[in-house]
Amino acid sequence: MLYSLFCAYAFSMPFELVFKYWFSIDTIFKPFRILSLLIIALYIINGIRTVFYFKNENRSDFLLYGVFIYGIIASLIRSMTGFFNQKLFYNDLFQSGLYLITFFIFKSLMLTSRQLVRLLNFFLVGVILNAAYIFYLNVVLRYSGRLSGFTDNPNYVALGIVVAATWVLLRLNANRKFLKIAGLGFLVVFFIFVLGVTGSRTGLVIFLVSIFLAF
Numbered sequence: 001m002l003y004s005l006f007c008a009y010a011f012s013m014p015f016e017l018v019f020k021y022w023f024s025i026d027t028i029f030k031p032f033r034i035l036s037l038l039i040i041a042l043y044i045i046n047g048i049r050t051v052f053y054f055k056n057e058n059r060s061d062f063l064l065y066g067v068f069i070y071g072i073i074a075s076l077i078r079s080m081t082g083f084f085n086q087k088l089f090y091n092d093l094f095q096s097g098l099y100l101i102t103f104f105i106f107k108s109l110m111l112t113s114r115q116l117v118r119l120l121n122f123f124l125v126g127v128i129l130n131a132a133y134i135f136y137l138n139v140v141l142r143y144s145g146r147l148s149g150f151t152d153n154p155n156y157v158a159l160g161i162v163v164a165a166t167w168v169l170l171r172l173n174a175n176r177k178f179l180k181i182a183g184l185g186f187l188v189v190f191f192i193f194v195l196g197v198t199g200s201r202t203g204l205v206i207f208l209v210s211i212f213l214a215f
Contacts, residue, residue: 002042003115006106009035010123014130014160015150028091036102043105058107068100120167127164128187130157131194138197146199158195158203165191166210173214 012031019025072093078084111119134149134157148154165188172184195203 002039002046002105002109003111003119005035005039005042006109007119007122009039009102010119011126013123014126014157016152016156018150021150028095033095033098036098039105040098040101061104061107064103065100068096071096123160124164124167127160131161131191134194134197135190147197154198155200155202158198158200159206161191161195161198162203162207162210165195165207166214169211169214 009032012035016030016032018031019027019029075084075089075093079086079089130149130151134147137143137147137149146154148157151157151160168184168187168191172181172188175181175184192207195207
């Protein structure tokens with residue numbers, strides 16, 4: 001069940017503003033945050049019935065957890081020594097804590113390489129659908145400017161496209177059938193076009209670096 005929720009989480013990541021655009025509901029509870037809460041709740045329920053253990057290969061993640069704790073301590077000190085926005089602090093603490101706990105749970109799962117590939121494919125489908133919506137806005141409806149579709153920020157779209165395009169490039173290298181090569185090649189060109197529509201210079205630089213590393 002946890003794995004299925006993570007697949008849904010990966011798919012939902014590009015659709016941050018779908019509630020706002022489709023239902024006019026502006027809320028901090030984005031689809032992937034709701035799924036994070038469900039993942040955490042299910043993990044706690046499962047943890048009551050099973051023995052918790054920490055995988056040795058995840059010890060390097062302690063640095064990430066340490067940075068998060070350092071940020072909390074630094075913020076608390078700042079609250080006593082100068083100007084401090086308590087509302088913004090609690091908002092950031094909720095969001096960052098949610099992502100960190102979700103990351104921790106994901107790293108604790110025993111997933112096979114096949115399951116990880118399937119998870120990436122769910123993310124890929126989500127990126128493709130959001131990119132198709134951006135293409136529709138730009139080409140069909142003639143919207144100009146930096147477009148981001150259902151995502152809050154064009155830079156986030158660009159980073160998602162970089163991950164998806166790099167994954168497609170790696171799959172392209174592993175295929176030998178002409179139709180699959182042609183389809184994947186078209187998808188890469190499509191991603192490059194949408195990347196240009198987002199207008200993200202950072203995304204473009206990271207994409208070029210990713211291409212170099214992929215090859």
